[in-house]
Amino acid sequence: MKRSHTPKVVCFGEILWDVLPDVRNPGGAPMNVAYHLNKLGIAVDLLSSVGYDQAGDDLIAFLQSGGISSTLVQRSSVYATSEVLARISENHEVTYDIVKPVAWDQINYTVEMGKAVAQADAIVFGSLSAREQVTRKTLYSLIESARYRVFDVNLRAPHYSDEIIIDLLKKADMVKLNLSELLLIVRWLSTVQITDEVQAVELLFSRFEIQEVLITKGGKGATYYSRQIRYDYPTYAIEVADTIGSGDAFLAAFLAMKLAGEPLEVILDYAVAMGAFITSQSGACPNYSKFDLERFIWKKKYMDFASAS
Numbered sequence: 001m002k003r004s005h006t007p008k009v010v011c012f013g014e015i016l017w018d019v020l021p022d023v024r025n026p027g028g029a030p031m032n033v034a035y036h037l038n039k040l041g042i043a044v045d046l047l048s049s050v051g052y053d054q055a056g057d058d059l060i061a062f063l064q065s066g067g068i069s070s071t072l073v074q075r076s077s078v079y080a081t082s083e084v085l086a087r088i089s090e091n092h093e094v095t096y097d098i099v100k101p102v103a104w105d106q107i108n109y110t111v112e113m114g115k116a117v118a119q120a121d122a123i124v125f126g127s128l129s130a131r132e133q134v135t136r137k138t139l140y141s142l143i144e145s146a147r148y149r150v151f152d153v154n155l156r157a158p159h160y161s162d163e164i165i166i167d168l169l170k171k172a173d174m175v176k177l178n179l180s181e182l183l184l185i186v187r188w189l190s191t192v193q194i195t196d197e198v199q200a201v202e203l204l205f206s207r208f209e210i211q212e213v214l215i216t217k218g219g220k221g222a223t224y225y226s227r228q229i230r231y232d233y234p235t236y237a238i239e240v241a242d243t244i245g246s247g248d249a250f251l252a253a254f255l256a257m258k259l260a261g262e263p264l265e266v267i268l269d270y271a272v273a274m275g276a277f278i279t280s281q282s283g284a285c286p287n288y289s290k291f292d293l294e295r296f297i298w299k300k301k302y303m304d305f306a307s308a309s
Contacts, residue, residue: 006042007043008042008119008121009044009121009122009123009124010044010045010046010047010120010122010123010124010142010146011031011033011034011044011045011123012047012048012107012123012125012142013028013029013047013048013104013128013135013139014030014031014048014126014129015030015048015059015073015082015104016028016059016081016084017058017081018084018086018096018283018284019083019084019085019086020086020087023283024083025244025283025284027084027086027283027284029128029152029154029248030046030047030126030129031046031285032248032249032252032285033124033152033251033252033255034068034252035068035252035284036248036249036252036278036285037252037255038067039066039252039288040256040290041290042256042259044068044069045072045120046063046070047072047107047113047116047142048072048073048107049079049104049106050073050074050075050076050081050103051076051077051079051080052075052077053081055083056081056103059073072113072116074108075103076103076106079101079105079106080102080103082098082099082102083099084096084097086244088242088244098128098159100131100132100159101132104135105131105134105135106132106135107134107135107139108134108138109137109142113138114141114142117143117145117146118145118146118147120147121147121148122146122148122150122255122259123148123150124150124251124255125139125143125150125151125168127151127153127154127159127160127164127168128154128156130160130164130168131160140171143171149171149173150172151168151169151172151175151176152248153176153177153181153185154177162185165185165188166185166188166189169204169207169208169210170208172208173209173210173211173212174210174212174213175204175212175213175214176215176216177213177214177215178216178218178247179197179217182200182204182215183200185200185204186200186203186204189203189207201213211226211227212224213225214251214254216247216250216275217235218243219235220234221233221234222268222272222275224264224268231265231268233269233271234272235272236273236300237276238276238277238279238280240279240280241279241282242282242283243279244284245278245283246275246276246279246284247275248284249277249284250272252274253270253271253274253275254270254271256270257271269297273296273300277292277293
């Protein structure tokens with residue numbers, strides 16, 4: 001059944017600048033998800049922190065220019081705004097040099113944050129923001145009042161531990177991750193080596209109260225698991241610009257369609273299309289409209305139909 005009210009999502013964690021050799025782009029998985037949810041018409045609260053510096057001013061200005069509220073983005077007079085050195089290899093793989101501590105390592109709990117989470121349809125959080133105690137404690141407090149908890153894994157060595165990841169899995173309703181992250185996590189959970197995807201997901205379901213698992217597979221699309229079904233969905237063929245933020249865009253589109261009450265096939269089609277659409281452009285948060293995305297989907301479907309004919 002489709003919802004009659006306007007859905008709202010809280011995105012918690014890091015916001016930063018992705019610094020590439022020739023450009024600096026706004027980024028951070030929670031901010032990327034918030035950006036795309038907002039583009040798709042979902043109300044968003046972004047919970048994070050930036051410094052009292054030019055980089056922080058620029059991020060706040062970026063949010064406001066896109067119509068994303070910065071009310072719950074804190075400002076730190078002690079820690080700087082996060083800037084991450086991103087490197088893109090010839091095969092489009094991205095590596096990150098993530099320094100600490102930075103402002104989003106020190107997100108302090110407020111009553112306003114608690115109210116925002118309690119009133120939202122879902123909270124999206126990742127593992128990176130749990131690396132330091134202050135922000136982790138705030139996240140744990142907020143999760144307690146959340147209606148639906150989405151754990152976007154995003155493992156970035158050395159900024160995680162198996163203990164914290166397992167803690168977060170215990171608190172999640174849905175988990176989104178890639179295949180290598182899945183196999184690494186089940187290595188922590190089992191004395192028997194598991195290399196099969198289905199067995200790995202079954203282990204997650206048996207050990208935690210997770211209801212849904214989303215596995216992103218790059219050019220191979222994505223796979224959705226619930227406790228009852230598995231659904232594999234292919235991606236769209238595109239010319240890759242870079243892969244920064246493509247998984248975040250995928251998650252945003254999945255949530256937008258899920259909260260709109262769409263059937264699973266529509267949800268996954270929209271999600272993989274969004275991931276491909278962002279991969280075909282530079283940066284995690286390019287300027288686009290929902291119409292641009294839907295025109296991209298229509299063109300791809302028309303081209304596939306024409307070539308099949």
